[in-house]
Amino acid sequence: MPDSTARILILDDDADVAYAARMLLRRRYGDVAVLHDPAQLHGMLARGGPDAVPDVVLLDFNFTPGRTDGAEGLAALDVLRRQPRPPAVIALTAYADVPLAVEALKRGAADFITKPWDNARLVAAVDAALARRRPATDTGASALMGDSAPMQAVRAMIAGVAPTEANVMVLGENGVGKELVARALHAQSRRAAGTFLSVDMGALPESTFESELFGHRKGAFTDAKADRAGRFQAARGGTLFLDEIGNMPLPAQAKLLTALERREVTPIGADRPESVDVRIVSATNLDEARMFDPSVFRADLLFRLNTIVLRVPPLRERPGDVPLLLRHYLELYEAQYGRPARAVAPAALAALCAHGWPGNVRALRHACERAVILGAQADYRLEDFGLAAGGAPCAGSAVSAAVPATLVQMREEATLSSLEREAIAAALEQAQGNISHAARMLGVSRAALYRKLDKHGI
Numbered sequence: 001m002p003d004s005t006a007r008i009l010i011l012d013d014d015a016d017v018a019y020a021a022r023m024l025l026r027r028r029y030g031d032v033a034v035l036h037d038p039a040q041l042h043g044m045l046a047r048g049g050p051d052a053v054p055d056v057v058l059l060d061f062n063f064t065p066g067r068t069d070g071a072e073g074l075a076a077l078d079v080l081r082r083q084p085r086p087p088a089v090i091a092l093t094a095y096a097d098v099p100l101a102v103e104a105l106k107r108g109a110a111d112f113i114t115k116p117w118d119n120a121r122l123v124a125a126v127d128a129a130l131a132r133r134r135p136a137t138d139t140g141a142s143a144l145m146g147d148s149a150p151m152q153a154v155r156a157m158i159a160g161v162a163p164t165e166a167n168v169m170v171l172g173e174n175g176v177g178k179e180l181v182a183r184a185l186h187a188q189s190r191r192a193a194g195t196f197l198s199v200d201m202g203a204l205p206e207s208t209f210e211s212e213l214f215g216h217r218k219g220a221f222t223d224a225k226a227d228r229a230g231r232f233q234a235a236r237g238g239t240l241f242l243d244e245i246g247n248m249p250l251p252a253q254a255k256l257l258t259a260l261e262r263r264e265v266t267p268i269g270a271d272r273p274e275s276v277d278v279r280i281v282s283a284t285n286l287d288e289a290r291m292f293d294p295s296v297f298r299a300d301l302l303f304r305l306n307t308i309v310l311r312v313p314p315l316r317e318r319p320g321d322v323p324l325l326l327r328h329y330l331e332l333y334e335a336q337y338g339r340p341a342r343a344v345a346p347a348a349l350a351a352l353c354a355h356g357w358p359g360n361v362r363a364l365r366h367a368c369e370r371a372v373i374l375g376a377q378a379d380y381r382l383e384d385f386g387l388a389a390g391g392a393p394c395a396g397s398a399v400s401a402a403v404p405a406t407l408v409q410m411r412e413e414a415t416l417s418s419l420e421r422e423a424i425a426a427a428l429e430q431a432q433g434n435i436s437h438a439a440r441m442l443g444v445s446r447a448a449l450y451r452k453l454d455k456h457g458i
């Protein structure tokens, strides 16, 4: 498949060769640049920024007339391989020089091609190099399900905004899929091969905020036993997802603002700042009126973060997505628990589509898991999902009982782990999918609850 976002660089001193390669490749790939001298490569890399390093480099090995030892190309290859996100390099050699090609492969080239090349072979080599460099990701838009008009609009907006460098603020209630949207933005961006790092801003204690985000130097404070990179440095070249941004204390907001304004951070104990190249995607479940309240959020920080605002609609505004999501999560849990595939009874499906879903897709997911475990009929009935008509959990259902009551319902086969899982599910139900509230109910931090959600696959 041609990749219209791929960036290719041809580094060859022979203008005719470079022209021919460019004409061939620009029909398939987004951006095909040509340089004639390795010295120009240094200039390009020194400029920095996410576009400085291409995805694939077609690299000639001899530049000075009369030279055939390949040393200039090998030196350029070493420079490229030392980049934080090195491009895939395809060695071009005019001499069918096998020892040189082998040396290039040993030093990290992805492939080699001899000149004059076969067009189909060159395109295949570039495609293969790109595929290896961009790992397939299923956490992007494909995981963001829903064909309703509002979700199609969200997807179209992701596709439009992702390739830009604009900071994006994702707004929406708990459980609507804000993190999935952030991941899709990253997966469809030019930074896709870089890191996607998620930070729960609401859970960062004020005392360690700076060290967590910006890093510290050994000895900067009593516990600083070694240098430590912050999240900004760790996400270099990638996307930093600042989740629950609306829960940040005001002093922490001031520090974040300074970092974003200057595009540099100073680790605690360091005497000079470090520039950081990250794209910021942030998210909050606060509504816009709250975000514009200066006692909650600094306006100057808000304007830095919300260059683009992407609203993810609550599930009740897109009931057309409910059948697809039900099918997806029922099948997922049927497979996980080894239960037979069952259909949702028509009356139950109608009621589930009309349900308010206050905890949004996360609550639907939990309801599906409950139905798979507890459903005892040939098809799923409404009561299997543990929901009441208004959107609140059904009174008297096991998972909607208060957390301690759930814990008291000790069954013979119950393990500590299964009890923990039930307690978490019950707390999430009661908190209607609000992670902060559920964490408070369970007496753990949000970060700890997220770890437990991961552990239990919730």
Ligand SMILES: Nc1ncnc2c1ncn2[C@@H]1O[C@H](COP(=O)(O)OP(=O)(O)OP(=O)(O)O)[C@@H](O)[C@H]1O
Pocket (backbone or CB within 6 Å): 143, 144, 145, 146, 172, 173, 174, 175, 176, 177, 178, 179, 180, 181, 285, 361, 362, 365, 433, 434, 435, 458
């Ligand atoms: N459109 C969707 N398709 C499939 N699964 C979804 C979708 N939206 C959300 N989910 C699932 O719902 C759960 C919650 O999603 P996510 O964490 O992205 O929501 P959130 O808005 O970031 O929540 P919170 O505000 O509570 O952090 C996850 O299990 C996610 O996989």
